[in-house]
Amino acid sequence: MATQDRKNTGGTSSAEEEDLDTPAPAAPAAAQDSGQTQGVDDLLDEIDGVLESNAEEFVRGFVQKGGQ
């Protein structure tokens, strides 16, 4: 037959399932915080690298007409 339920129904990735099933080891609060800060810094660096260069002008130029 044409259809069948997807494994894990939601199509949840196995990685995510592991996250749910396996509690993360308790890290010392300070270490966790610095790890998170590092992740955020990385992310902002990455976004800095792709943001359009002239924010004000670019945003002003995004003009749409009508729509449902």
Next chain:
Amino acid sequence: MIVTGGRETGQPGELPAVGDGISVHRVMGTETEYGIIAPALPSANPTLLSSQVVNAYAATLREGLGNLVNTRWDYTDETPLTDARGFRMDRGSAHPSQLTDEPVELTAEQIALERGEPAEAAVLMNLVLNNGARLYVDHAHPEYSSPEVTNPLDAVLWDRAGDHVAVAAMDRIGTTPGFSPVILYKNNTDNKSVSYGSHENYLVPRRVPFSRLAEALIPFFVSRQVICGAGRVGLGPLNQEAGFQISQRADFFENEIGLETTVRRPIINTRDEPHAVAEKYRRLHVIIGDANLNEVSNYLKLGTTALVLSLIEQGLAPVPELEDPVEALRAISHDPSLTVEVRLRDGRSLTGLQLQELYCDAVTAALPADADRQTRDVVDRWQSLLATLRRDPMEAARAVDWVAKLKVLEAYRTRDGLAWTDPRLALIDLQYADLRPAKGIYQRLARRGDVDLLVEPADVARAAVEPPRDTRAYFRGRCIAEYPAEVVGASWDSLIFELPGERRLQRVQTREPLRGTESLTGALFDAATDAEDFLARLLSGPDRRVAP
């Protein structure tokens, strides 16, 4: 072959087109109007740019990624309906004059042609794709309307297929000499005054009075944004105040119920165009949703709505009547802390989360012990997301667009000390929805593993060229794949064939969304030698569900 999220079933006749019991399974689909600009051409006509998207994708198809069908949209299904049965061969009922009755498209086409674009071929304003979807110019935006599917997970997959098509079109335009690159955005406002839609469609039985749908859906739609809003920098339809809000669309809604979709937008849209057997079905046209990039947000948007529809059909839906739904919609959207309360007519005041919990609890109480896996999965995710949002909204960034966007914005505000009026924050809001893989902030988050995903990229690519197999979209898509020369018109509930040597067109009606499936028509396609043979077999078929 795409393994879809539809239920395992024996005979297709066993599956109702609308929900049976408390379930996420019913016929549904999505529509996305993409935001569009050509940065190097600030004054470009948006209709012309949108037609470039359609034509660029057509050019991509011509190069072998699928069949090109310059298929006209058949608008005749918008006329009053007769008591037609599912698949009706209406020989000779369609004339060429009917096929050209496309005033909006022609007007747009004329505008495009006036701008002096290539005259060697007609500018296409409409495509019906191999996957059963429609890609067309909707006034000033390119729009992708997904094929009909039977469940939220498939709806997410074929919605993502639309984004895949959009990216392919952008790439094509960007690499075509003489054309200025175009950027497509999956968002809902230009943050100046304009909003454009991301609609959902759900098949519901006509026997359910519309007033019962409306009364239960209004408080649900007012609060649904907390689990699937896309987030917006700026408050008010004219962006007259600085700040962040949960929904892209909330500030553009002015009415509770109405017919309009472009002005004085209503929370409940009453357009009654079933695109199916009108005596049996309504198509609930939902216009209030935000366009979602996050797959879980999209999945829950569709899944929880399907569940609430099934509650209404069973007479089990809560009706927490709001004192002022339009104001409540705005108040909830303007409060990312999720603590603001809105007043009910019975004197209670509830938060958006509490309203959602009312519906989630009602579903949980009514859920049968043998509920199918996808239904159970949607309920589990809904419950756990509401618990997360109650604990700390910022913990839901992996699953909720508005939270992911707000987290990035707050990180910038912290690092650079930015006020909400800073144009960089408005740019982040806009660029979150940029569909270019390298530039889009959501795309970056997904690649970094910062968001939860539900569908495989390879499946998305296949869904761009293959229809769902368990709805009439299979019939539409396969007709276009097999008989690109003979299919001269299509709509949600018809295919129009022009056979060589025959003066009259043949219109095949597909008014039952769960007929025309692979199991009903796959063998017919496999056996037919050409379009004429196919139509002959369809006409003489012994099974009335396939042909009269």
